[in-house]
Amino acid sequence: MAQLERTHLAIVRAVDQHGSLTAAAEQLHLTQSALSHAIRKLEDQLGVAIWTREGRRLRPTQAGAYLLSVANRLIPQLTHAEARLRQFAQGERGTLRIGIECHPCYQWLLKVVSPYLAEWPDVDVDVKQEFQFSGIGALFGHEIDLLVTPDPLFRTGLQFEAVLDYEQVLVVGPGHRLADTPCVQPDQLAQETLISYPVPIDRLDIYTQFLLPAGIRPKRHKPIETTDIMLQMVASGRGVAALPRWLANEYAERLGVTAVRLGERGIDKQIFLGIRQAEAGIDYLHAFVELARAHRNHRG
Amino acid sequence: MAQLERTHLAIVRAVDQHGSLTAAAEQLHLTQSALSHAIRKLEDQLGVAIWTREGRRLRPTQAGAYLLSVANRLIPQLTHAEARLRQFAQGERGTLRIGIECHPCYQWLLKVVSPYLAEWPDVDVDVKQEFQFSGIGALFGHEIDLLVTPDPLFRTGLQFEAVLDYEQVLVVGPGHRLADTPCVQPDQLAQETLISYPVPIDRLDIYTQFLLPAGIRPKRHKPIETTDIMLQMVASGRGVAALPRWLANEYAERLGVTAVRLGERGIDKQIFLGIRQAEAGIDYLHAFVELARAHRNHRG
DNA sequence: ATCAAAGCATGCACTAAATTCATGAATTAG
DNA sequence: CTAATTCATGAATTTAGTGCATGCTTTGAT
Numbered sequence: 001m002a003q004l005e006r007t008h009l010a011i012v013r014a015v016d017q018h019g020s021l022t023a024a025a026e027q028l029h030l031t032q033s034a035l036s037h038a039i040r041k042l043e044d045q046l047g048v049a050i051w052t053r054e055g056r057r058l059r060p061t062q063a064g065a066y067l068l069s070v071a072n073r074l075i076p077q078l079t080h081a082e083a084r085l086r087q088f089a090q091g092e093r094g095t096l097r098i099g100i101e102c103h104p105c106y107q108w109l110l111k112v113v114s115p116y117l118a119e120w121p122d123v124d125v126d127v128k129q130e131f132q133f134s135g136i137g138a139l140f141g142h143e144i145d146l147l148v149t150p151d152p153l154f155r156t157g158l159q160f161e162a163v164l165d166y167e168q169v170l171v172v173g174p175g176h177r178l179a180d181t182p183c184v185q186p187d188q189l190a191q192e193t194l195i196s197y198p199v200p201i202d203r204l205d206i207y208t209q210f211l212l213p214a215g216i217r218p219k220r221h222k223p224i225e226t227t228d229i230m231l232q233m234v235a236s237g238r239g240v241a242a243l244p245r246w247l248a249n250e251y252a253e254r255l256g257v258t259a260v261r262l263g264e265r266g267i268d269k270q271i272f273l274g275i276r277q278a279e280a281g282i283d284y285l286h287a288f289v290e291l292a293r294a295h296r297n298h299r300g
Numbered sequence: 301m302a303q304l305e306r307t308h309l310a311i312v313r314a315v316d317q318h319g320s321l322t323a324a325a326e327q328l329h330l331t332q333s334a335l336s337h338a339i340r341k342l343e344d345q346l347g348v349a350i351w352t353r354e355g356r357r358l359r360p361t362q363a364g365a366y367l368l369s370v371a372n373r374l375i376p377q378l379t380h381a382e383a384r385l386r387q388f389a390q391g392e393r394g395t396l397r398i399g400i401e402c403h404p405c406y407q408w409l410l411k412v413v414s415p416y417l418a419e420w421p422d423v424d425v426d427v428k429q430e431f432q433f434s435g436i437g438a439l440f441g442h443e444i445d446l447l448v449t450p451d452p453l454f455r456t457g458l459q460f461e462a463v464l465d466y467e468q469v470l471v472v473g474p475g476h477r478l479a480d481t482p483c484v485q486p487d488q489l490a491q492e493t494l495i496s497y498p499v500p501i502d503r504l505d506i507y508t509q510f511l512l513p514a515g516i517r518p519k520r521h522k523p524i525e526t527t528d529i530m531l532q533m534v535a536s537g538r539g540v541a542a543l544p545r546w547l548a549n550e551y552a553e554r555l556g557v558t559a560v561r562l563g564e565r566g567i568d569k570q571i572f573l574g575i576r577q578a579e580a581g582i583d584y585l586h587a588f589v590e591l592a593r594a595h596r597n598h599r600g
Numbered sequence: 601a602t603c604a605a606a607g608c609a610t611g612c613a614c615t616a617a618a619t620t621c622a623t624g625a626a627t628t629a630g
Numbered sequence: 631c632t633a634a635t636t637c638a639t640g641a642a643t644t645t646a647g648t649g650c651a652t653g654c655t656t657t658g659a660t
Contacts, residue, residue, distance in 0.1 A: 004382050005306050022607060034648050036609060041647095046382075047389035055656050056607040063388040069578070070381045073442075074374060081370045082304050082346075088363040089347035133457025133577065140440030142373075153453065157433025203455075277433065278369070322636060334619050336638060341618095356627050356636045 002045035006078060009071035011038060012050070015058060016068050077142055093284045095124040099144035101135040101151070103197040104244050105271055107227060108164060109148055112292050119291070123284045139274060145285060147274040157277050163292040164271040166244040167261070168205050173237045174256035183261035186214035193239030195230050198223035205269065206242035210262050231255055244269070302345035306378060309371035311338060312350070315358060316368050377442055393584045395424040399444035401435040401451070403497040404544050405571055407527060408464060409448055412592050419591070423584045439574060445585060447574040460574045463592040466544045468505050468567040473537045474556035483561035486514035493539030495530050498523035505569065506542035510562050531555055544569070 014024035021039075025032045043050055050067060051058040060068060087094045098113075100106055106129070113125055131138045135147045139158060152160035170189075172178050178188060189211065201207045211217060222239055224230040227247065234241050235255035248259040273289050280286065314324035321339075325332045343350055350367060351358040360368060387394050398413075400406055406429070413425055431438045435447045439458060452460035470489075472478050478488060489511065501507045511517060522539055524530040527547065534541050535555040548559040573589050580586065 002382060002386070003306065004378050004385075006303065020607070030647095031649055032608075033610085033650075037647075040609080046385050048385055053608075057656095058608090063385055066384060066388070067381070070377070074377060077370070077374060078304050081367070082302060084366065085304075085346050085348055085363055086302070088366070134455055136453075137440060137457035140437060151455075153436075155434055157437035320636070331620060332637075333621075333639085337618075340638080353637080358637090 002042075002047075006075070007038065008042050009067075009075050011035065011042075012064070012067050012071045013075060015039075015051070016060065019057075021058065073141070080142070091122065093120065093123040095126055096146060096285065096288060097126045097128065097144040098146045098148060099128045099131060099135045099138050101131075101147065101149040102271070103199075104227065104247050105148045105150075107247055108244075108271060112288070112295050115295075116288055116291050120284050120287065136274070139276060142276075145275065145279065146288060149272055149274060150269055152272040152274060158274050159277045159280055160272045160274045161289060161293070162270045163273050163289070163296050165296070166246055166269055166271070168242055168267040168269050169245045169248055169259040170206075170262050171231065171234050171241045171243050171248045171251075171257050171259055173235050173240075174258070176237065176240070176258070178240070178260055179258045181260055183264055183266070185263065186211050186216040189218050189240070190216050192218050193220040193222055194218035195222045195224050195233050195239040195241040197230075198225060204242070205267055206262065209267050231257060302342075302347075306375075307338070308342050309367075309375050311335065311342075312364070312367050312371045313375060315339075315351070316360065319357075321358065373441070380442070391422065393420065393423040395426055396446060396584065396588060397426045397428065397444040398446045398448060399428045399431060399435045399438050401431075401447065401449040402571070403499075404527065404547050405448045405450075407547055408544075408571060412588070412595050415595075416588055416591050420584050420587065436574070439576060442576075445575065445579065446588060449572055449574060450569055452572040452574060457577050458574050459577045459580055460572045461589060461593070462570045463573050463589070463596050464571040465596075466546055466569055466571070468542055468562060468569050469545045469548055469559040470506075470562050471531065471534050471541045471543050471548045471551075471557050471559055473535050473540075474558070476537065476540070476558070478540070478560055479558040481560055483564050483566070485563065486511050486516040489518050489540070490516050492518050493520040493522055494518035495522045495524050495533050495539040495541040497530075498525060504542070505567055506562065509567050531557060 010028065011024065014027050015021065015035075018024045018027065021035050022032045025035045028035070039050065046063075048063040049061050050064040051060055084094055098109065100109060106127075109127065113127075117123075117125060128138070128144055131143070135144070135149050136153055136158070138144045139147045152162075154160060170178070170184050178184050181188075194206070196204055196206070220239070222233075224233060227243070230241050230243075231251045232255070233239055235251075235257050242262065245259050248257060251257055252259070273292055275285060275289070310328065311324065314327050315321065315335075318324045318327065321335050322332045325335045328335070339350065346363075348363040349361050350364040351360055384394055398409065400409060406427075409427065413427075417423075417425060428438070428444055431443070435444070435449050436453055436458070438444045439447045452462075454460060470478070470484055478484050481488075494506070496504055496506070520539070522533075524533060527543070530541050530543075531551045532555070533539055535551075535557050542562065545559050548557060551557055552559070573592055575585060575589070
């Protein structure tokens, strides 16, 4: 008999945000009375207390906390669906919500996005870099429509495709003692300062695939947010960094930095694009993947 | 201005299911007129046609198809939330929806579920074996609360924990020529009939980890649904099967089957339990994982 | 202690939205 | 060509949500 309506979810969220009925009512453009009636009815219908009245405070019960989690999950999806439908209405194609999980991916993404925007003028692109959990979670949770990541996941209802092969190299400044080496060995980094993006060590290939297997750790480890600053630091001899070769090459001339192979065989990496399988047929989504793949061949 | 309500989603689904307004109206306990008014208003508010009127048929437009996919995703979640809240109301703890991705996991699961049910009398357990996509997708999509799988996935908003280590062995019937071998080599299976669960070859460890690396394929491959029949077949000399050692051992005496190591080192496997990280704190969920882990130590 | 301020609950009146009823128009099948 | 089926529409009706006025309880300041 109890039908969970969108209003109910909205109310639960608003009350949680503002901590009081009166304040929540304002946000919802309702009177306090209307809210009071509404929650009364909801609680009656469900047969559960959603809040305990402690003095004049409303504290969510266990059921309330659960309902809140449902609301926080579903309301954004409804909101997005509305936006999407409105876009249909205006003849727009929609918004492509792209998530990226790796820092250098961003540099690559920019190159693909600009021709894409030109080719699909009625599709907007939105890029997200932060996720509550992982990018894959965001894809499953319909927070994004396309994921750029070095870590694909097959057989899951998602579809991944490699769009860029590259070599992860060590970047050293001008005149660095390793600048002329054909390749560097792990122990040669024991006395170096390693500059990296601020992510856990187990997400840095230079650790997982190069240093840790050899039991080596660099003398210092310095996290830096942006690629530009990172390379400025490297150029000025403050440390070395591990980056894609194509990215290092772009800065090579300007900053005088050099790319050196990591180990004799080098570290090979791939960037993947992931989408929800069910949406593989959407033209403007498919087109992005195609464009990215074409881009891959361009650079050889 | 257009608020997407639960009713709208329900209508879209009902119309899709029944193919006509009149039939859909019946399911929704409404008159055909009410539905007609409702969809008119919705389309007006959204500014998009959701169906095209072809004769007296309603065919979903692109927007309609999108709305339907949203509805099919969200309505079940709302329904489940209601059920969950109703359980709260009745003092029950809830339903633990378990998904399993591997056939022998089922046998193992039964052993854990029965003490769990005894310990948590007010929690129901529901086991699902079929998913639209993968088990991980079902976990992300809130179709299940707990996943039993041999393929974990870390760093995703999910939490996986190994609860059983076992060896995958070859099971042969009484008097089979390989029954007394300490271990079997890939080429010794070239003339055998291999019996397995009906899953793609790339999900069978005996292929991916044993036969395919050696470039061997068995003479025949026979898919069988159930473990019992599978072992009956093995016992009667119709073929050989790859199963967990503990499972083979349980049938060893009764059917006279023998477990033989695959390769010199054997194939080691693990079963994992996966949950959504955000729900790691739920007591009856946590308790299941704990119980499973305790079970692991029991058997050594 | 006392009083004012702030917050929630509730009964009643009102309004707006959803539903039905009655009917018409269009399509399809025999 | 008719009968049956289906969707659309306008007016009538019912229902559910909302607001107002008000009372009760808690909280904090004097």
